[in-house]
Amino acid sequence: MKIETVVEIDKPPSEVYDFLMDEENLILWIKNFVRLEHLEGEPGKVGSTSKHFYDENGRNVEFVEEIIANEENRLLEGILRNKFVEITIRNYLKPTKKNNTQLTVTSELNPKSFFYRLKTIFTKKKMINRQAEDINRLKEAIEKLSKIE
DSSP states (O other), X not given: OEEEXXXXXXXXXXXXXXXXXXXXXXXXXXXXEEEEEEEEXXXXXXXXXXXXXXXXXXXXXXXXXXXXXXXXXXXXXXXXEOSSEEEEEEEEEEEOTTSOEEEEEEEEEEESSHHHHHHHHHTHHHHHHHXXXXXXXXXXXXXXXXXXO
């Protein structure tokens, strides 16, 4: 299953990219994010891995993330894996004529079991809405934080 969300952010791609690369910002825009632990490699570099912790209605959910592409101010892509699902998340940044950023976030879910495949079919709308909410929080956080500075 593939989910795509597009938003225009009132900041240039360099500021959006820097915000995405700062792991301390994750808590500001991912609704259920708890924390991150680095496992291997330099954070944000291709091949680096980290463990992500999320709170799903009181249930701890963990993923190991591997960065698979990182092109400064243009692209950040990673794969989140656990025993149930593999999710490839691609953040593509494109400058607009007004020196803003069009951010396209694509999440591709690949369930590892029949049960989880069924679950994703029945919760697809919820996942689409959740990604849209997170991306809108990202937009708000970037635009608000840069006004404070």
